[in-house]
Amino acid sequence: MEQTRAHDALDDTRVLAGILRATLREAARLDLPLPLVTCPPRQDVQFAPQPPKTPCAYRNPGRAEAGGPLVQGMKIAITGETATSRAELVARSVAVGLNVMSSVSRHTSALVTNEAGSGSAKARRAAAEGVPVIDEHTFLRLLGDVRAGTPHRGAAEGAGASGGAGSVSGGAAAVPGNAVAAPASTAVPVPAAAPSTPVAAVPAPRRPAPATTTGRPLAGRRVLILGGTHPAAAAARTRVVELGGSAAINLSRTVTDAVLLPGGEADRRLRRMPELGLPVHDEHWLNAPRATPGAAPGAAPGAASPAADASSPEREADRPLSPLVLPRGGVVDLPAPQQDAAPLWHITAAWAPQEAADIDVVAFVLDEDEQVTFDEDFVFYGAPENPAGTVRLLTDGPAEQTIAVDLASLPPGSRKVAVAAAIDGEATFGDVGAVQVTAVPGTGAAPLARATLDAATTERTLLLAEFYRSGPVWRFRAVGQGYDDGLAGLARGYGVDIAD
Numbered sequence: 001m002e003q004t005r006a007h008d009a010l011d012d013t014r015v016l017a018g019i020l021r022a023t024l025r026e027a028a029r030l031d032l033p034l035p036l037v038t039c040p041p042r043q044d045v046q047f048a049p050q051p052p053k054t055p056c057a058y059r060n061p062g063r064a065e066a067g068g069p070l071v072q073g074m075k076i077a078i079t080g081e082t083a084t085s086r087a088e089l090v091a092r093s094v095a096v097g098l099n100v101m102s103s104v105s106r107h108t109s110a111l112v113t114n115e116a117g118s119g120s121a122k123a124r125r126a127a128a129e130g131v132p133v134i135d136e137h138t139f140l141r142l143l144g145d146v147r148a149g150t151p152h153r154g155a156a157e158g159a160g161a162s163g164g165a166g167s168v169s170g171g172a173a174a175v176p177g178n179a180v181a182a183p184a185s186t187a188v189p190v191p192a193a194a195p196s197t198p199v200a201a202v203p204a205p206r207r208p209a210p211a212t213t214t215g216r217p218l219a220g221r222r223v224l225i226l227g228g229t230h231p232a233a234a235a236a237r238t239r240v241v242e243l244g245g246s247a248a249i250n251l252s253r254t255v256t257d258a259v260l261l262p263g264g265e266a267d268r269r270l271r272r273m274p275e276l277g278l279p280v281h282d283e284h285w286l287n288a289p290r291a292t293p294g295a296a297p298g299a300a301p302g303a304a305s306p307a308a309d310a311s312s313p314e315r316e317a318d319r320p321l322s323p324l325v326l327p328r329g330g331v332v333d334l335p336a337p338q339q340d341a342a343p344l345w346h347i348t349a350a351w352a353p354q355e356a357a358d359i360d361v362v363a364f365v366l367d368e369d370e371q372v373t374f375d376e377d378f379v380f381y382g383a384p385e386n387p388a389g390t391v392r393l394l395t396d397g398p399a400e401q402t403i404a405v406d407l408a409s410l411p412p413g414s415r416k417v418a419v420a421a422a423i424d425g426e427a428t429f430g431d432v433g434a435v436q437v438t439a440v441p442g443t444g445a446a447p448l449a450r451a452t453l454d455a456a457t458t459e460r461t462l463l464l465a466e467f468y469r470s471g472p473v474w475r476f477r478a479v480g481q482g483y484d485d486g487l488a489g490l491a492r493g494y495g496v497d498i499a500d
Contacts, residue, residue: 070147074109078100101373103122103496226269237434251276334407343441362419363419463483
């Protein structure tokens with residue numbers, strides 16, 4: 001048999017089939033028995049068919065009790081060889097309302113295995129977490145009497161409590177312009193790994209009066225910081241927000257001013273300031289910022305030109321409406337869909353271009369236990385869309401990436417979509433500098449909210465932002481919590497089965 005296509009599966013099959021046919025024909029001619037062995041059904045779970053995952057309709061009631069019944073919504077993991085095929089075990093479990101998981105976590109209700117001491121990754125994790133172990137025979141018996149569970153709250157429950165556009169911390173009234181949103185109502189729930197970036201204490205829920213930046217020096221301005229050490233640049237961006245402005249990370253048409261810190265003269269973006277008509281200020285400008293008639297755009301700080309006034313009517317007319325500026329931990333209610341279809345929300349992360357580091361933006365679709373329902377709800381560069389198509393990685397660029405989320409189509413059991421960034425290599429987010437996160441309702445729409453996350457030092461993974469349910473309302477939260485672990489550690493914390 002002649003092979004015509006190297007490394008081609010179809011051609012390989014053709015060649016092997018031809019060889020087998022010739023071998024059988026020659027053996028029959030010679031009356032020679034061949035050592036043919038009947039192959040038993042393949043039982044190795046690695047090759048078992050993977051039935052499609054069905055989202056569980058019930059909340060997790062917790063651990064299975066010794067001698068007690070199973071309850072709908074319990075998270076069940078299976079490991080090792082079983083007399084019943086894996087596909088049948090999964091199908092029967094799902095049919096009675098159990099939630100079959102591909103990995104073990106602290107939220108797993110029970111592990112089904114005939115070899116508790118097998119040393120498999122699931123068995124080791126179950127032992128470490130104190131997860132109850134049930135053998136196959138007992139599990140099959142319990143499947144005959146599964147008790148009723150508590151359904152997930154539907155998205156329509158509590159209708160009438162949804163917040164309006166831009167409402168903050170539990171449905172406050174609309175907040176104009178660059179209003180600073182109130183911090184989140186509770187501490188940010190995160191994976192079990194210890195964060196290396198401290199999370200600021202978050203006060204109890206409240207309904208603050210709408211904040212406004214009217215009369216504040218940088219109201220409506222977007223300021224790009226050039227140069228400076230990481231702490232100095234972070235302090236400058238914080239000062240911009242305190243003065244009512246928004247801190248930019250990259251140069252775009254929405255930037256109105258630039259501040260030059262020591263070392264910023266080498267920044268290539270400085271050369272573009274004159275052609276864009278942007279004023280460049282020195283570091284002292286943030287102490288008492290004001291529009292400077294006669295400051296030459298893009299020239300050395302202190303020069304003059306009427307075109308430099310970033311608040312001129314011409315520049316204001318071309319500038320989009322300013323989004324809410326959220327602090328780290330800040331929360332804003334998403335506007336309830338009106339008559340039109342709900343928008344496809346985008347979370348865009350942007351950072352200064354890097355030469356020594358590759359940054360990947362990822363997303364996790366999580367249940368009420370902060371766990372993925374199945375591994376495919378981990379969206380990243382290698383799997384840019386979850387099975388339902390509700391969360392997608394849209395762009396893959398060196399300095400900006402976007403996650404698109406169809407919140408209206410998420411099942412009731414999906415309570416949160418967490419978006420993170422991870423560095424591939426030895427660099428840290430302290431080397432990268434600030435990361436800007438923007439929430440946008442649809443393509444081409446004005447952003448609803450923006451946050452500049454600037455507190456990282458040694459972290460290699462950064463939890464950026466999240467959409468989460470609060471009753472019938474979806475909210476957006478700017479997180480900014482970092483971990484020294486890589487992406488694999490973060491994924492495991494959310495229940496993704498990552499091979500060692």
